[in-house]
Amino acid sequence: MRGTRIAVVTFAASLALSGGVVPALTAAAAPGPTAKYIVAVHPSADPGAVAADHERSRGASVTHVYRHALTGYAASLTPAAATSLSADPRVAAVLPDRVVRMSAQSVPPGIDRVGADDSSAVAGDGRGAVDVDIAVLDTGLDPKHRDLNVVGGVNCIQGNNSYLDLNGHGTHVAGTAAAKDNNIGVVGVAPGARLWAVRVLDAGGSGLWSSIICGIDWVTAHADTIEVANMSLGGSGGEGSCTDHGLREAICRSTSAGVAYVVSAGNAATNAAGFVPATYEEVITVSAITDFDGQPGGVGTPTCQIGYDDTFANFSNYGPDVDLTAPGVCVTSTWRGGGYRSISGTSMASPHVAGAAALFLSTHPGATPAQVRAALRDTGTTNWVGDPDTTQEPLLNVASL
Template sequence: MRRIRLAVISFATAAALSVGLAPMATAAAAPSPAEKYIVTLKPGADPGTVAAKHQRSRGASVTHVYRHALHGYAASMSSSAAAAIAAQPEVAAVIPDLDVQMSAQSLPPGIDRVGADESSAAAGDGRGTVDADIAILDTGIDAKHRDLNVVGGVNCIKGNNSYADLNGHGTHVSGTAAAKDNSVGVVGVAPGARLWAVRVLDANGGGSWSSIICGIDWVTARAATIEVANMSLGGAGGAGSCTDHGLREAICRSTAAGVTYVVAAGNSAADAGGFVPATFDEVITVSAITDFDGEPGGVGTPSCQTGFDDTFANFSNYGADVDLTAPGMCVLSTWRGGGYRSISGTSMASPHVAGAAALFLSAHPDATPAVVRAALVAAGTLDWTGDPDAVKEPLLDVADF
């Protein structure tokens, strides 16, 4: 099965999900090996009941049951069992699951560059705090990190119930979005915002669409509490539709419930229109620029990597599907084990915008995801160079928020 990579400097190709399965012959043959599928059900069918029935009658090994963003379940089973289940009257579709794999206090240059120190939270003055909730769909979060306000979470990876970060990526993303303004470490765009660790990727950064949908389903059930979700991940694929029985449908339903989704554009130096979820209309898609000094003007000195200050990052995806850009090169943030690390990618740009969305929503709690996107885009600036396409996206600016 081809893999999809997270937005930390590489996206590999992955097959697009196909909707439904053709009936298969039942001629005598060796049992087919177990494969992973996502099963969506028609209205009126209870996901838990149907999943249990299919587990008994067809040998489906159920891994997730969805009740909010999707209506169905995920399971491992043989292809012949999948075909038989697809023919059941209560089943809307059976689609293949796909594997995925990752995308004293200082004021990081990126936080400075997007104006977070000038916002109402005054990030970096030692007193800033933002009353908002952000879900981080990633490798988990180090809940013991003294610079992060982790209030709960869920583990969608099979094996245990812990949402602890065994990789580091999710903890890094979390700090850029919401590290505390507490005189130690770093500070985020929305300092001290409540963080929900939604572990959809394992210690190696691997997971599947079913685990990601599990996370979206969990967030959707808590849409009255969680305003913003960051997804620094993605892979190759088409736009699909809000009735595709897969990832797009789950995000459509979650967005309709009021959750603002912010996603990485990807790191293939290609048009984001060929990547999901970056190409989805319902999300805020973020590309990356290089910023070494937190100021415009292009005079910053390269730090962790070579590059030119205030220019489009050479790895970043681009195109009409991108809504905003933000710093994504040599971004210093929190790391698992209570530490800090500087890494690069559109994964690092995306949480700047997730923090900005939380900051905006803390003052405008009734704003819809579409209103949040429009406000962030309208507030952006164009003081950067090197856009590889004809549509220059605004650089995030929260100075007036």
């Protein structure tokens, strides 16, 4: 956390994406301390049946079964039991689970700066709603917030059956993407778009890799309804592949199903190439700029923190994996409990682009995630300064969408 800024989700351990399995043991698993694992099974096998069998034969305590974005399950197992699973011909890979942590009606300056008040939705005119569905994979949403059109969701955090936001981060992200145009509070880039709460982080902003895959799996199962997914989270890790049996494979399958994923670049002020999912080719990765007045020119007065208007945010990750930039400093949006708050981070930049993706899809239904990314990049501008690398990513501009 940097000042009052909520940091983008950071993995507590490196997410090295390994497609291999642990060497086999012939001995039966002995009782002992357990750890958390993700078990990928071959597509020809029923993951539910395999999980049930491993509960009986290996003492697995199953927490999630994946059928859509990944084929497999997550469970607590003794290390010996996890090792022995490679002897099962139905098992494709056994991966350690990882801990994750979160990253962080007026017309907010960011909404003005990206041209949402000039878009087809005319954000801020007090009427209309965007006919698109956005999933927010985060700390949950406040379903009773009068400025949000929350239509349902799922909880992927063990020990809790509710997708209610007990942190505030997810509700803030949702408001930037899609707060209603209702003459109260704030307005989002895609006003009134239907929001699906996908709770993958707990009240403290922590979660597990298995929970994130659970959320992606759920979104993929509803890909006929949900067109856009925002993930203001991430952490250090390798690029992986679409057959790594882990996070990358889940996102690959979900984007192939037609869901456009928008993710934050990260808040470590370094190259995003070392961060996942920001480095994945399938997602739209978003860095952050400072914007205090909603206008170009660099003359805005700092609001919630010190900085220079219309410059690259000093905390934002950068590099060739970044597709777009958007306002991410002192962003005012909805907060849990029906309130509003101003916070900073690439977590706040990402939902500007998720809302833009929804805007584009509202007039281009059926566009692929790659087409969405190309359209948003093509309409972007370069009226900002301070990019720390040699290639300046476009600043989101939805005025023509």
